[in-house]
Amino acid sequence: MKKILIVIIAVVVAFGCEIDEQININAPALDDILESASKSELNNLTAGAIAGMRNGHSIYVTATGTITRELYLFDADPRNRTDLIGTEGSLDNNSFYTTANWTGRYRVIKNCNILLDALAVAEADVTEAEKQGYRGFAKTIMAHQLLVLWGAYHNSGVRLEVSDPDNPGPVITDPDAVLQAIRDMLDDGANDLSGASFAFALSSGFQGFDTPATFSQFNRALAARAALYAGDMADAITHLGDSFYDINGDLTTGPKMPFSTSPGDLLNDLFKTSDQNGNQIFASDTWVNEAMDPSDLRLNKVVQRDQAFTASGITVNYETELYASSISSIDIIRNEELILIYAEANIGIDNNEALAAINRIRTEAGLATYPGTYTVTVEDILDERRYSFWCEGHRMVDLRRTGNLNESYITFDNITTTDADGNVIPADQEVFTEFPLPLTEIGS
Known part of the structure; x- marks a missing residue:
């Protein structure tokens, strides 16, 4: 998607509560x-919001993936490994x-907040139905980002x-209250x-989800995800019925970045x-070795x-081939996830x-299906999600919401360090359950 310079592209909540306004000389000022x-x-x-969804995404995926030991990012910054596996004792609240x-x-x-505010002073040719479209778009995208x-x-x-940069709301530390607010925003x-x-117009990644009716299906898919996270299985099933969920459909269907x-x-x-050492994403050996079946196509x-x-x-043997090229799209949410939400909710x-x-997911992965007498468990769902969504930023949330984001559940790789006498010894490790509040947000 071609990045569109927008009026407020640099008017952001970057650090703390301050908003730095920078004027694009090729467009009117924000005040206008x-x-x-x-x-x-x-x-x-709208174009700027869609483009911005990609910023910071790869760091989120690799950081959460390292915390859960599904992957490791080997680049020039050792903090991608040492900090995130706990060898430094705690996460830094001012690191990337x-x-x-x-x-x-x-x-x-x-x-999105500026878009919503601007609707109150929109020119006369913007119809009420179009204003509703902007509102529905903005609230859906904001809810996704908050999720x-x-x-x-x-x-x-x-x-x-955070709509008023001079008077932002408080940091809400009750995750249940935050999740409910997100669900309410999606409903609105x-x-x-x-x-x-x-x-x-939406980006090419939203092809098939670029009308109010089809974008609403995307909204309901996110609502199903949020309901699952909240443990509200009945609502998750209801929202799937209004989404693009299709148990017989293409698993890859869904909006993308x-x-x-x-x-x-x-x-x-x-x-x-391929074959890089200095800038490479490696799968943890445990992710490969603990696969339910070595013929699982998702191991590809x-x-x-x-x-x-x-x-x-850290010693690793397997490197990523998840994306074919540097312009491959990244899924926001897809039918494969919706099918597994449906399985877990039931x-x-x-x-x-x-x-x-x-069984639909297992069939696509080339695995034998469970017999009709088999009782599906949450552990089964976690196993499927572990391999369906490798390197996609799901694993930390999945383990935390099921009470498994801990040392008892996560298999540590054999990671070593060198002591003061030069001896190679096992490295201390820790499983973090969340990132700290950024330093610039503390006390603001």
């Missing part, structure tokens, strides 16, 4: 938009793995209200989309060239290297439905 917003200006805001995701998400949320923040920071807290967005029209080589655009930083997301590689005391409600859903 909030005095009289044209349809073109409103559309630029803490701040990049926070900054990236709140940039998008700020875009990512909830997954990362959890008990550390999330700011729900779905209501806005009903009877709405879109005066704006596109990338391109166009000037000013972004590349997919989760793509890595990685490839075994000719020679093992060791850095920071545990204890309708085992036949849960079994049919989990």
